[in-house]
Amino acid sequence: MSEQLISHTRAVFDETFGEAPAIVVQAPGRVNLIGEHTDYNDGLVLPCALDYRTVIAARERDDRIVHIVAADYDNAVDEYSLDEPIERLEAPMWANYVRGVVDVLQKRGLPLRGMDMVISGDVPQGAGLSSSASLSVAVCTLFATLPGFEGLSPIDLALIAQESENDFVGCKCGNMDQIISATGLANHAVMIDCRSLETQPVPVPSGASIMIFHSHVERGLVDSEYNTRRQQCETAARHFGVKALRDVDMALLEERGGELDPMVLRRARHVVTENARVAAAVDALRAGDLARMGELMAASHVSMRDDFEITVPLIDQLVDIVKGVIKTTGGVRMTGGGFGGCVVALVPDDQVEHVTAAVERAYRGPKGELATIYVCRAARGAGRLPA
Template identity: 45%
Template sequence: MSGAIETARTRFERSFGASPDGVAFAPGRVNLIGDHVDYNDGLVLPMPLALGTAVAWKRREDELLDVRASDYGDEVSRFHPGEEPPVQDGWHSLVHGMAQLLHEEGLVGGGLDLLIAGDLPRGSGLSSSASLCIAIGRALLEAAGAMGYSPTRLAQIAQQVEHRFAGVACGIMDQMVVAAGKEGKAMLLDCRSLEWRQVGLPKDWSVIVVQSGVTRELVDGAYNSRRTDCEAAAEALGVASLRDVDPAGVDYSALGETQALRARHVVSEIERTRQAAAAIDDRDLERLGSLLRDAHASMRDLFEASHPQVDAQVDWLNEIIGAQGGARMTGGGFGGSIVLFCEASEADRVVGEIDRDGKPLHGFGEVTIRAHN
């Protein structure tokens, strides 16, 4: 269980002088394979983490929300949920946006004191923003007694908040796995139909998430420009989205150079994700490792969303893992985290190579997460 839950409870009591009525939690996520295909209606394979965001809450007598963010210097935001949220104002925009959209659905029925605490490393590409949105949403729903609210609808609202108030034209992957994923399982999600199935991971495999040490930032426009490239490529190819492209019959000659690169990544990544889920079902770790290596090369060379330091780290990790497993950059790119698979019997050795005597090597960040076994 995430330590954020107890931290939120303790800090709530310190900040508000009373015990909370409840504590809501939402995990972070690591995407095993399938990056930048969710907004192209593709297939993705994320899984939730044990780390995440907790929101302690207590009802108050007025109609205001009094929100304290303990991870951001105890910053405070007080507002009525019916007010228009600020745009691109960090965590304030996300929290206020979730409150307003749920208020529009009649699901914020009174004032609340709220305290946010999380244990996801910042800038790590592990979906701290989706985790925050879903945790806030769950706290508001718990306070309203709406425990049966659809996780799919909650994910869609969180995505709208990212679009409207954070300025990030993200797909639905992060919000869906945070809202509906199961601990210890991957989620094979069809981002067009929003149908999914849980994919159980073998007990003798390990999934490890390593911070690259390169802080990831999406709101500088790089993410949104990649989405624009993909939409232009789909239009030029005469399809609704790149999900509809036939990998065997596509002719990229109608595209400009940049559009062709982006489209080639998306089309091949959707197929790799399908094959990766099958490799897990078949317990074929060597095949999965090969797909992870190919996915990283595609993000580096075709989508141009990697970073030289991360590329060097991924190459080094793949060398020490060997054929039974593999590593790749994960998330939106431009830094963040690396995900790797290896045999569970090898996990201690691999982690020991990354972090010797408590000191990360090769520029890695301080936090290494055992996401599975």
């Protein structure tokens, strides 16, 4: 965890309010190792929390005012009363993520108090690493330090954060990002069952780094195409008479898949095979078998490319460059909603410099940019820090 980020957030609080904060909390961003577009099909995902995070330094107030300072935006301020309706702002968007959480907590009848807070973070924005979920979960974690919140589990906090993004901010995201931010475990990925919300920690093999490559391909089609993919998956589930594609296995797909429109069949095949790959990935990581994990990540990428059709040529090129270096010693695939964004890789530590050099040499984004490269470790989830 960045001690510099924590120190900076505390220092801004001290400068702004004239005393040290009484409460400091953090919540991380995330990357999904495998399990793409399975979440809204009630399926399995395997993300991990990252050592990039949002930090909030705060103190309780004696009144009902919430006063927020955004240290990353020139100390911009948002302030409002808990006794008045909380309105959504046209701008700035960061303020709405905080307001949304406060609004949901209020509507649930939880005993909120006024709060002074300073927020800062180092989760890269616009890279698909869930800076927004990190912020929302951090705000939940802050208020959960108050008396009367003891009954809320990390999953409860994650679902509050998701509800605030869905209903207040207006982003119809799933629950994976918030759950992994709330429940992450150091040196582990977490398998999330998106139907039952059960979580299982899965160790990331020692000696392996998580590398993330931001392609700088803007994901311009992701919203409309996301909705189309979701509708196609729902069409397939209705055909099989099940609640979601989670309930379809390969035997059923092979038996009756020919009755589907060929495109809908391809979409369904991706989801069914991806769920199986997540389950297999859990076994591979627990066995420390990076070669097997690499096979599963490669198959996932091919499925996203050919069956779900959500990759783009530059993403495919970036995957090929990394694969050309690590070969069978690790894995690489597109991660996220698709049509641009990021590539994730599990890379032996002794290959990190070679992969970095190869990508810097061979990859250029749409405007000639180098890929932005992050080398990460799986980190612990949200929680309180020493004040």
